Amino acid sequence: xxxxxxxxxxxxxxxxxxxxxxxxxxxxxxxxxxxxxxxxxxxxxxxxxxxxxxxxxxxxxxxxxxxxxxxxxxxxxxxxxxxxxxxxxxxxxxxxxxxxxxxxxxxxxxxxxxxxxxxxxxxxxxxxxxxxxxxxxxxxxxxxxxxxxxxxxxxxxxxxxxxxxxxxxxxxxxxxxxxxxxxxxxxxxxxxxxxxxxxxxxxxxxxxxxxxxxxxxxxxxxxxxxxxxxxxxxxxxxxxxxxxxxxxxxxxxxxxxxxxxxxxxxxxxxxxxxxxxxxxxxxxxxxxxxxxxxxxxxxxxxxxxxxxxxxxxxxxxxxxxxxxxxxxxxxxxxxxxxxxxxxxxxxxxxxxxxxxxxxxxxxxxxxxxxxxxxxxxxxxxxxxxxxxx
Numbered sequence: 001x002x003x004x005x006x007x008x009x010x011x012x013x014x015x016x017x018x019x020x021x022x023x024x025x026x027x028x029x030x031x032x033x034x035x036x037x038x039x040x041x042x043x044x045x046x047x048x049x050x051x052x053x054x055x056x057x058x059x060x061x062x063x064x065x066x067x068x069x070x071x072x073x074x075x076x077x078x079x080x081x082x083x084x085x086x087x088x089x090x091x092x093x094x095x096x097x098x099x100x101x102x103x104x105x106x107x108x109x110x111x112x113x114x115x116x117x118x119x120x121x122x123x124x125x126x127x128x129x130x131x132x133x134x135x136x137x138x139x140x141x142x143x144x145x146x147x148x149x150x151x152x153x154x155x156x157x158x159x160x161x162x163x164x165x166x167x168x169x170x171x172x173x174x175x176x177x178x179x180x181x182x183x184x185x186x187x188x189x190x191x192x193x194x195x196x197x198x199x200x201x202x203x204x205x206x207x208x209x210x211x212x213x214x215x216x217x218x219x220x221x222x223x224x225x226x227x228x229x230x231x232x233x234x235x236x237x238x239x240x241x242x243x244x245x246x247x248x249x250x251x252x253x254x255x256x257x258x259x260x261x262x263x264x265x266x267x268x269x270x271x272x273x274x275x276x277x278x279x280x281x282x283x284x285x286x287x288x289x290x291x292x293x294x295x296x297x298x299x300x301x302x303x304x305x306x307x308x309x310x311x312x313x314x315x316x317x318x319x320x321x322x323x324x325x326x327x328x329x330x331x332x333x334x335x336x337x338x339x340x341x342x343x344x345x346x347x348x349x350x351x352x353x354x355x356x357x358x359x360x361x362x363x364x365x366x367x368x369x370x371x372x373x374x375x376x377x378x379x380x381x382x383x384x385x386x387x388x389x
Contacts, residue, residue: 011304011373014292022358022379027164027192027335027370030218032285039288040220043280058278059253062270065283068290069225072298073209074200081226081272082283086191089210089226090118090158092272093187096239099128103155108141109134110364112164112189119158128155140326143171147178154184161204162192162333165364167325169193169333176205185237191215191224195290196334196372198299201227208232216334218293219286226272233267244271247278301373302334308371309336311380317388320345324366335370337363338387349387358383 014033023031032040046053066077083089105119109132123130133149135141146157157179162169172188179186187208193199195216201209206229213223232238246252248271250264265271277283293301306329313323316338324337340346343365350362360383361368371379 011296012376014296015374018374020357022375022382024369024371024375024379024383025359025361026196026218026372027215027368028361029221030195030215030372031374032220033218033289033292035292036218036285036288040281040285043284046280053280055255057280057284058247061280061283061287062273062277064287065225065290068287068294069227071294072199072290073194073227074202075227076230078268078270079227079230081228081269081274082277083210083224083226083272083274084222085212085214085224086112086189086210087114087118088224088274089208089272090114090187090189092226092241093156093158093208093210093238094118094122095241097155097185097237098239099155101126101128102153103128104131104151104153105129106131106133106146106149106154106157106159108132108146108159108163110141110163110165111158112160112191115158115160115189129153140166140168140331141170143174146170146175150178150182150184152182154179154182156185156187158187158189160189160192161199162190162197164192165368166337166366167192167332167335167368169326169331172204172206176207179207180205192335193333195293195298195301196305197302213286213289217286218289220282223282223286226269228269228272230268233269240265240271245273245275245277248273296373304373305334305371308375308377308380309369311377312336312338312369312384315380315384317384321349321387335368337366337368339366353383353386356382356386358386 015031016034062082065082066080069080070077105128107115107119107130119130122128131149133146135145137144157175159170161172176186185207188206190209190211194211209227211225213219214221244265248265250266321338321340324339326332340349346365346367350367353360
């Protein structure tokens, strides 16, 4: 991926002003870049005057999103389904694998609730078992902790590549190797890193990946993707959806001849698309946001965030705060968590920051600091000043 030559001082002009707010919360809601907001306005214009709505909005626009995701994540556009978020991809995997009551799904304690909401009902219905693994070797979950729970009955590991509550990054390649050895599959949730951390899905070794679009992908709420290895398409290990969205029919692009008796789906991941994939209200700004990320360079975003977070770590007032993320940058994602010396002091700090217009998230007893290109050293200075007094 080419590196941008743009000066850091120019990055803020691609976003709207936050007035006097320091916004350090991209891990919760990523703001629309100006180009994405303009695209959303164009979509509104199309709906205001449908005579201007191009047919390309239905198929070329979703395919453009697939191409941009593939460019960003080192994959094939045909391996991407466009969804309404990570949960839709989790549901696709749950529906597509042939389960038996002895099959196990490995989850990590403290995993994002969407994983539990997907797998626990199936366990309670007796269709499979859920094995919950915990961090036992050190403070933060490691691949070794997960592998401790791997057995010959394990069918799937469902896990976030970067954990939402502490930014700890799992060694996905190691999990993938172990999964292959026992015939299990690996599902990675990329919601807390795709778009902010360089990723190559093939190198990670995943079988499936899910992601919401409204965080680091800087896209509207209600967007996301589901990715699966092309080798799993039409395989005995993973079933295609039935029923499927009609726009996944072969030849569906030919609106003039929709009524016919040939009901075969396309031979790619489009068959897992969420219904109404051609929602130009969502996809036109999503495409613009992805184009922006590719133009800026995900590596640039990563390096910018790491520089700001390093300043935070170096100057953190240790008499009042502690790290709630791995200290090693290589062991965490694109954000950082800190905490007060007690749960009550953390809550007080969070309220203090809000009152002084510094926006971060409070998650699992820690403050989640998630900067982006629009943040500067001055923003970190303002945060540190409030933490110190």
